Amino acid sequence: MTTFSAVVTTGIYCRPGCGARPRAENCRTYELPAAAEADGFRACLRCRPYRVAAPVGADSPELVCRAWQMIIDGVLDEGTEAALAARVGVSARHLRRLFVKHVGASPDQLARSRRAHFARRLLDDTDLTILDVAFVSGFGSLRQFNRSMREVFRSSPSDLRRRRHRADRLVTDGGLALRLPVVPGYDWDAVRGLLAVRAVPGVEVVDGETYRRTVRVEGAPGVLEISPGGAGWLLLRAHLPYWEGLIHVVDQAGRLVGADADPSAGVRALAADPALGPLVLARPGLAVPGAWSPFDAGVQAILGRGGRSPESVREWLAAVVAGLGTPVPGLPGGLTHAFPNAGAVTADALAAIGLPDQDADLITALASSVAAGRPELRPGTSVAALADLPWAVPDLRHALAFRLGAREAFPSAEAPLRAALVALGLDRPDAHPGKGPWPALAAAHLMSHGNAHHH
Missing domain, CATH: 1.10.10.60 (Homeodomain-like)
Known part of the structure; x- marks a missing residue:
């Protein structure tokens, strides 16, 4: 975890690696800039700690x-x-x-x-x-x-x-360009690989080093692009109809790519495992990608039930997007629609697409829960909390919680993860990573390994 250092003699706090060299006895440490600011310290003008990802600690209640x-x-x-x-x-x-x-x-x-x-x-x-x-x-x-x-x-x-320095201003070919801070050691290549495998047809695409997706802001469509930036940040380009709510759009983008997830404690916990250790140490900066929204996450989790192949899941997702999504014409690279709005989903509309009855029933129930603002459907929710939703059947809870950022989630029913477990001989009850520490991070590494091995 990033630790910020505050110097009592100057009243300034700094990010790790700042060139300032104060005496140790004059320093205090903080996990969050807000904590340093609450004690009266101001941000260093040289190292600019506001550019560092600083998530609330995973050990907080x-x-x-x-x-x-x-x-x-x-x-x-x-x-x-x-x-x-x-x-x-x-x-x-x-x-x-x-x-x-x-x-x-x-x-x-x-x-x-x-x-x-x-x-x-x-x-x-x-x-x-x-x-x-x-x-x-x-x-x-x-x-x-x-x-x-x-x-x-x-x-x-x-x-x-x-x-501001002359080099601070980001000049790009259209859109509003922003630095998206990531934790130290963040591995964009590995995260991008996982995003590519589960990209929603027409809504998301990975082209080279760049990830793109359509979004809706106040009902109007826009496009986000995320690509490599510099040390400690990704480059986010936002093409949006309005700037209102930009801070929340950027937060969602950060959750989607796992920008503020610090996997270092999980890497240390998994490194000693004979099977998982080599995978984790080969990609220590792999963060668990999140989801753009609970509805996106839920639809993908529902369509991935029952061991469906990734190809089959993509076909059903494409059908849902084409049938219920908002068309966004004129975009390059295969982007054609914004993901359906939960409020537009009805049982009749899903039936017209031809979805299996059970999937249609689950997606209809999910849409109702999202529209009602159920608190269980939030980023970072727990597997246990999802049990309060009557439609969240047991094999769906881990898949949905995994996409929403639950550390204890392990979606073992999904085909890509199950294939990786079999390939590594980890499908035995005594060796199952879902029962060990940091299950979600273990699942992400297994999926990443399976993807690399497959390709």
Whole structure:
């Protein structure tokens, strides 16, 4: 995990590897920039820690992780800590106490830091006006934006824009270009390989080193492109109809490619395994890719049930996309549709596509749960939580939870993973990786190994 160092004599905190060399006795360490900022430190102008991926630790309590995910999804953009606490079933005071203990900052401080850091990246990377930067970063007013930036960076937004280096501005052939921070050692080649295998026809495509997908923003279509960037970041190009909600679009893109997942603890835990160790050590930077949305994840998980081959799953996905997706004409590289909206899915529409009855029933139930905002269908949900959804039959829970980022998920019923287990002799009960540590990371490495071996 990334550790930030704060120097009490200067009031500045830095990312790892910064050239500053303070005395050890003058330093404090923090896992999150927001925690350093809550204690009064400001970001270093030289190493720019706002460009580093800093996820909440995997050892934080489940309630804290759930509340943090809601903050990322924007629950505090207009809401209050009290409303957030009510949604997770505790008092506001208790929630603040948990956050300060395990994260080092209150929910409001985390939300403010997150918005300010995203805005600072936009000031560096783009030519968006300061008013637009405030708007797309989730600030309610320009006054609130100016106040928060001064509190976090000790400078006004206009001063920060003037201070950016000539090389900071990203110049690309269209779209809005942004740096997407990733954890140290992140392996884009390995993640891209997994994304390619499960790409939804017409919606996603991997072309060389670049991943592209269609998205919808406020009902209108757009396109995201993710490609290699520099040390510690990927290049994200966003072609969107509106900039409203950009901070959430970028968060979704980061979850999709596992940008903020730190696999280092899992690598250490799996390295000693005789069968998995060599796979993990060959690709230590492989992160578990997530999903663009719970509905995307659920449809893929449902169509992958019963050991269907990847080719068969792609055929059914293509049929669902062509039948229910939103056409997006004029795009290159085989992108033709945006993925169907859960609200547009009905049993009759699925029947017209010709889906098997059980798949159609499950997708209809999934769409109803998504439309109802069921809390179990969220990034990072647990396998156990999905049991509260009546339609989430046992063999579906692991497949869906795996795509939503559950560390304990192991979708062993899916054909690619089962084939890898057989090939490595790990399909015996006494050797099954799903019962060991870090099951989801083990599953990702097995899938990656199977893909490489197949091709």
